[in-house]
Amino acid sequence: MMDARTFTPAARILSAFIFAAPVSVLPNCESAFAALVFALSAVLFFKPNASHFVKRAVQINIFILFIWLLTPWTTPGEPLWGWVTKQGVELSALVTIKANALFMIFITLVSSLSFSQLAYGFHKIGFSDKLVAIILFCARGIDIFEKEYRQMVEAAKLRGFVLKADRRTYRTVAAMISLLFAKAVRRSRVLDEAMKLRGFNGKIRTLNVYPSTRTDVFMTALFCAAAILLSVYGWTI
Known part of the structure; x- marks a missing residue:
């Protein structure tokens, strides 16, 4: 069966x-x-x-x-x-x-x-190593920064922030987006250094074989x- x-x-x-x-x-x-x-x-x-x-x-x-x-x-x-x-x-x-x-x-x-x-799976069906690495890092990055954004939204709510069509809301949202981009740059640098220290050469390797x-x-x-x-x-x- x-x-x-x-x-x-x-x-x-x-x-x-x-x-x-x-x-x-x-x-x-x-x-x-x-x-x-x-x-x-x-x-x-x-x-x-x-x-x-x-x-x-x-x-x-x-x-x-x-x-x-x-x-x-x-x-x-x-x-x-x-x-x-x-x-x-x-x-x-x-x-x-x-x-x-x-x-x-x-x-x-x-x-x-x-x-x-x-x-x-991507490597097995013929995708290039660079493309596989880009896809995986993007997928992982989206998940990480989604959590970061949720934490910032929760922190803003705890401080009494409410979305409105006013100048304070625009400034707060702009600051949150700027902070998110700043964190993205910092995390990308940390990730780059961590991968180099582990000998990463552009190929994604997994422990499991299917x-x-x-x-x-x-x-x-x-x-x-x-x-x-x-x-x-x-x-x-």
């Missing part, structure tokens, strides 16, 4: 890219909905963290809501209701379906990987087949 845990990082990343490439350019809602059903099946099979999944899904769809607030009124085409056009509604629906399908695939296959697993398995072959072939079928279906109907 196939075990999802034996689906190695390199195969997960490769499968996600293989699926995402054709899905991102599907021309109609019917094929995009088929991709969404496949992505939902992957979610049910791999079972990502439920709370994390729901939180990210809400964030993604809040952003998509702005597309629905603008696109149906600004896309030229056949009038459907007032200023709303049929083409605008179809385009908004297409973007919504494809965005959720891609979100489900990446949060299921890639988001659950640790930094070391991501490094190993040899290819039969699950990798089967799942990658499955995602390839799904991508081909969706492409054929999308561009022929």
Whole structure:
């Protein structure tokens, strides 16, 4: 019996890219909905963290809501209701379906990987060492500075700071952003010195090795087949 845990990082990343490439350019809602059903099946099979999944899904769809607030009124085409056009509604629906399908695939296959697993996976599928290092340092840096920003916001709140449309708010926010950039520069220098002291030469090395398995072959072939079928279906109907 196939075990999802034996689906190695390199195969997960490769499968996600293989699926995402054709899905991102599907021309109609019917094929995009088929991709969404496949992505939902992957979610049910791999079972990502439920709370994390729901939180990210809400964030993604809040952003998509702005597309629905603008696109149906600004896309030229056949009038459907007032200023709303049929083409605008179809385009908004297409973007919504494809965005959720891609979100489900990446949060299921890639988001659950640790930094070391991501490094190993990117290196295994042929990414350059410099690009892997940049991706990992950026990902790690975003997490660190997000925590720094939250600490500054909490400190400001404890001192009675409240966001308002006044000069004090603008000055305080500008000072917080300046301090964040200053900390970023200082941390980058410390990180550079620490990596040099450890003999870092541009290559990301990990302690764990993930040899290819039969699950990798089967799942990658499955995602390839799904991508081909969706492409054929999308561009022929």
